[in-house]
Amino acid sequence: AQKVTQAQTEISVVEKEDVTLDCVYETRDTTYYLFWYKQPPSGELVFLIRRNSFDEQNEISGRYSWNFQKSTSSFNFTITASQVVDSAVYFCALSEDFGNEKLTFGTGTRLTIIP
């Protein structure tokens, strides 16, 4: 069975600080996909990134970066120079490569950026 753990329930940082959101996953599959979604107060889940299990390269997109480490089953997300607009709930999710590809989500981390 698949499982995603986001141990940080809530994080608050002052604007312009860097912040890392942790994600640990469990799966028996050798091929799988990892995702991060952002859920702002409006409620709609916004896709941020998808990473497959064979690609362990770190990725950077503007102020966002992701660190994927298969050895520790982790897929962490860092926001550099945080801004108030980054305040949201962030979800890490996992899906299999075959089958219906349903997403298994973690419980989310609520990030608050203090101006």
Added chain:
Amino acid sequence: DTGVSQNPRHKITKRGQNVTFRCDPISEHNRLYWYRQTLGQGPEFLTYFQNEAQLEKSRLLSDRFSAERPKGSFSTLEIQRTEQGDSAMYLCASSPPRLVTTDTQYFGPGTRLTVL
């Protein structure tokens, strides 16, 4: 480019009533998913369609729940004899035809159900 749309956005109903939600996926997306999200939790998978075929249902989907996608375009989720425990956000997502690998699911704004 139009995203996934869901209607209504909010629904308040009394216990025992039936409710129906609608989801319109991104055009040309043949795969459609329903999830349920309760307060403080991540979304949980309910069911999945590929075109008009419902290929999987979660054990969360009791007999009171039914979903359809009659022509492979929009989908409806009906809850019969609602219970207070059904209060949640119901999210719909769609993804394009699978080519080689798993693709990204794009979510709609959700329908928030409150059962009194």
